[in-house]
Amino acid sequence: MSQPSTYRRSVITGPRQIEFEEVALPEPGPRQVLLKVAAAALCTWEQRVYSGIDHWSYPLLGGHEFSGDVVAIGAGVMQPLAPGDQVAVAGLRRCGECWACRRGYDNLCDNQHMPREPGRPSGPAGFGEYALVDGYQIYRYPKRVHPFEAALAEPLACVLHDVKRFMPRRGDTAVIVGAGIMGLLHLAALHNSGALVVVSEPDPTRRAKAHEMGAHAVIDPSTEDYVEAVRRLTEGRGASVQYIAIGLPAVIEHAIQAAAKRGSVSVYASVHPRGTSIQVDPNVFHHKEVVLSGSLAQDHEDFLDAVWSIAHQTIDLKPVLSGSFPLRQLERAFAAAARPDTYRVFLTPNGL
Known part of the structure; x- marks a missing residue:
C-alpha cells in the first residue's frame, strides 16, 4: 500500500500549548522502522509536561506509550519483520554500550535521552500519525490484541520491573x-x-x-x-x-x-x-x-514479559482503558486524562 508524502504530528510547545504540523514522511535509516501509529496513551509524564509541572525543554514530541503497524523497514534490522506487523514500542532508547547497559540495567542507560537541538521538536513522537523508531524498540504482538492494550505494554513493563524486584x-x-x-x-x-x-x-x-x-x-x-x-x-x-x-x-x-x-x-x-x-x-x-x-522504567526483559502477559491475557488491562480521542482533539484528551475517574486515555491518530 502506498504511503503519503507527509503526515501530521502534534508538538507541545509550552505549558498548555499544542501545535499541529504537517511534515515530510521520513524513510527509515539503517536499523530503523517506520510505524503507522495505531494508539498512543497519555502518560502522567506527558500530562506533567503539558501542564508545566515538569519543566521539560520544549518543544516536545510526546507519546512514549504507543502501538502501531510496521510500514517500512530499514537495512540491518535484525527482527523478522514485515509490513503490516503489529508492534508495541518501548519508548526509552538504550545505547547498549554504557556500563549500565552492559550489566543488564538498560533501564538506567547513561544515554537514553535523544540528542536535542535547541528549538527543534524532539521526543518519542507517538502523538502523531507516523513514528520512526529503532528496531530494538519494537515488540510484535498477535493481531487478536487490541492496540489500546498493546500501547500499555510500556507502563505494564515498568510495573513488572518493580514487582519482579520486590x-x-x-x-x-x-x-x-x-x-x-x-x-x-x-x-x-x-x-x-x-x-x-x-x-x-x-x-x-x-x-x-x-x-x-x-x-x-x-x-x-x-x-x-x-x-x-x-x-x-x-x-x-x-x-x-x-x-x-x-x-x-x-x-x-x-x-x-x-x-x-x-x-x-x-x-x-x-x-x-x-x-x-x-x-x-x-x-x-x-x-x-x-x-x-x-524503581525506574523497564528493561528489555520486562518489556518481553509485558507483551507476553498481554498476548496471553494473564493480566487484564481492560478495567483501566478510559476512552480515546482523534489526534486533533489532543487538548480534550489531556483534559479527560486529568480527571480522577479516568486511568488511561488514548489518541488514535489514524482512527481505529
Whole structure:
C-alpha cells in the first residue's frame, strides 16, 4: 500500500500549548522502522509536561506509550519483520554500550535521552500519525490484541520491573499506595501472587475501582492513620512489601514506619517538586532490616514479559482503558486524562 508524502504530528510547545504540523514522511535509516501509529496513551509524564509541572525543554514530541503497524523497514534490522506487523514500542532508547547497559540495567542507560537541538521538536513522537523508531524498540504482538492494550505494554513493563524486584511471597501482605493507573497495574500484576494485596487511596471512586479489580482490602488515608491501618491488617507485623505509586514525600515516611521486619518499600513514582527530602530515623533500617529502594522504567526483559502477559491475557488491562480521542482533539484528551475517574486515555491518530 502506498504511503503519503507527509503526515501530521502534534508538538507541545509550552505549558498548555499544542501545535499541529504537517511534515515530510521520513524513510527509515539503517536499523530503523517506520510505524503507522495505531494508539498512543497519555502518560502522567506527558500530562506533567503539558501542564508545566515538569519543566521539560520544549518543544516536545510526546507519546512514549504507543502501538502501531510496521510500514517500512530499514537495512540491518535484525527482527523478522514485515509490513503490516503489529508492534508495541518501548519508548526509552538504550545505547547498549554504557556500563549500565552492559550489566543488564538498560533501564538506567547513561544515554537514553535523544540528542536535542535547541528549538527543534524532539521526543518519542507517538502523538502523531507516523513514528520512526529503532528496531530494538519494537515488540510484535498477535493481531487478536487490541492496540489500546498493546500501547500499555510500556507502563505494564515498568510495573513488572518493580514487582519482579520486590515480589511478595505467598502469605505476605503487599500494600499499593495510590490507585491511579500505575497503582491499579500493580494490583493487576499481583493478582495471582498469593499475597494479601491492600490498596491505600483517599479518592472513593478509585478505592471502589481497586475493590472491583481484586484488592483484598482498602485503606482510606484521609480518615484512618495509614501506619495503624497497615498494622491492623497484618496483626501488628507491618507490610512485607509497599509499592509507592504516588509522588508524595510524606507517604514514603509513613511506609517506612509501616514496614515489617525485612520489609521492602519501593518508590515507584517520582516525587515532585524535585529536590524534595524526607525525614527518616536511620535506626529503622538497622533494627528491622528494612529496604528502601526505587524503581525506574523497564528493561528489555520486562518489556518481553509485558507483551507476553498481554498476548496471553494473564493480566487484564481492560478495567483501566478510559476512552480515546482523534489526534486533533489532543487538548480534550489531556483534559479527560486529568480527571480522577479516568486511568488511561488514548489518541488514535489514524482512527481505529
